[in-house]
Amino acid sequence: MKSAIAVIIILIILYFAVSFVLSEFCGTLLVTPPLRFRPSREQVIESDVREFASKHTMYAGADYADYEKWDAEKFILKNNGVGIPAVYHKQEHARGCVILAHGFGQNRYASVPYAELFRSLGFSTLLFDERCFGESDAPNGGFGELEASDVAVLINWVKEKCGKNEKIVLHGVSMGAMSCMNALLLSDKIDGVIEDCGPARALEGAVYVWKSMVPLPNPFLKSSIIRKADSLGLHMKENNPIKAVENSEVPICIIHGDADQAVPVSDAEAIFKVCKNPKSRLEVFPSRGHAYSICDVERYKEILAGFLEEVCCEEQRDN
Numbered sequence: 001m002k003s004a005i006a007v008i009i010i011l012i013i014l015y016f017a018v019s020f021v022l023s024e025f026c027g028t029l030l031v032t033p034p035l036r037f038r039p040s041r042e043q044v045i046e047s048d049v050r051e052f053a054s055k056h057t058m059y060a061g062a063d064y065a066d067y068e069k070w071d072a073e074k075f076i077l078k079n080n081g082v083g084i085p086a087v088y089h090k091q092e093h094a095r096g097c098v099i100l101a102h103g104f105g106q107n108r109y110a111s112v113p114y115a116e117l118f119r120s121l122g123f124s125t126l127l128f129d130e131r132c133f134g135e136s137d138a139p140n141g142g143f144g145e146l147e148a149s150d151v152a153v154l155i156n157w158v159k160e161k162c163g164k165n166e167k168i169v170l171h172g173v174s175m176g177a178m179s180c181m182n183a184l185l186l187s188d189k190i191d192g193v194i195e196d197c198g199p200a201r202a203l204e205g206a207v208y209v210w211k212s213m214v215p216l217p218n219p220f221l222k223s224s225i226i227r228k229a230d231s232l233g234l235h236m237k238e239n240n241p242i243k244a245v246e247n248s249e250v251p252i253c254i255i256h257g258d259a260d261q262a263v264p265v266s267d268a269e270a271i272f273k274v275c276k277n278p279k280s281r282l283e284v285f286p287s288r289g290h291a292y293s294i295c296d297v298e299r300y301k302e303i304l305a306g307f308l309e310e311v312c313c314e315e316q317r318d319n
Contacts, residue, residue, distance in 0.1 A: 077157055096123055099155065
């Protein structure tokens with residue numbers, strides 16, 4: 001009996017010890033991801049797309065060879081001393097410009113399949129590397145907080161280049177969706193936001209990701225994430241994209257898969273509930289997991305086309 005109790009105590013101590021170590025790692029991963037979690041251009045193009053195509057019937061028709069031939073203006077824009085690596089693809093007689101924000105653990109090449117769709121709909125595109133990913137030299141990321149200010153700076157760049165009347169639409173996937181929604185707090189030059197599978201609240205989003213990988217409770221997780229964020233001057237508890245949407249009149253197109261195990265579809269429903277603009281919409285993709293709604297490429301494109309027609313072409317129809 002005593003031996004059994006001793007074993008149980010040891011297992012409990014081990015569980016708490018492992019939980020603490022993993023929570024500390026998770027906090028570090030979110031805002032200062034190690035190099036092995038920062039994929040290269042080749043890894044995104046060759047590995048990720050191939051895996052998605054084989055396992056999830058993802059739209060893998062992105063022609064990266066053709067993408068490299070697009071008219072491109074590469075630049076690094078400074079935001080409070082941090083460089084934002086970006087590339088602008090101009091189209092003649094464009095209906096506007098779409099700024100695309102990729103998800104966590106990706107880089108701007110992950111946005112190419114989406115950029116192709118926007119390009120086919122007559123829009124110029126601007127792709128960029130979020131902090132700590134791709135060619136970014138940022139010392140740390142912000143899990144959608146600091147990146148929102150980068151989006152705001154990029155919006156100003158587009159306006160200065162293309163004129164004050166240029167329509168600006170934001171498109172973000174997962175963490176990139178948080179960056180785009182949070183940008184609503186920082187810019188009044190946004191005509192529409194397309195958020196694909198973004199968490200309503202960053203801290204809960206981090207917990208969702210944890211649970212999708214390790215389906216066991218971790219009593220240290222939130223405190224470790226908050227402590228790491230605080231040490232870098234971040235505000236993880238206040239990083240709530242749903243609040244940015246709630247305080248905005250900008251139309252939001254919300255896209256989410258109902259089989260998403262990283263961010264539940266209930267987050268999408270909550271975000272839609274607080275949308276103020278009547279042009280906002282919620283589009284749920286059956287049986288699609290996290291960031292796999294684009295697998296249904298024809299429907300995805302149809303949704304984009306309808307939303308963009310409403311938010312970017314009203315003035316032309318009126319005239």
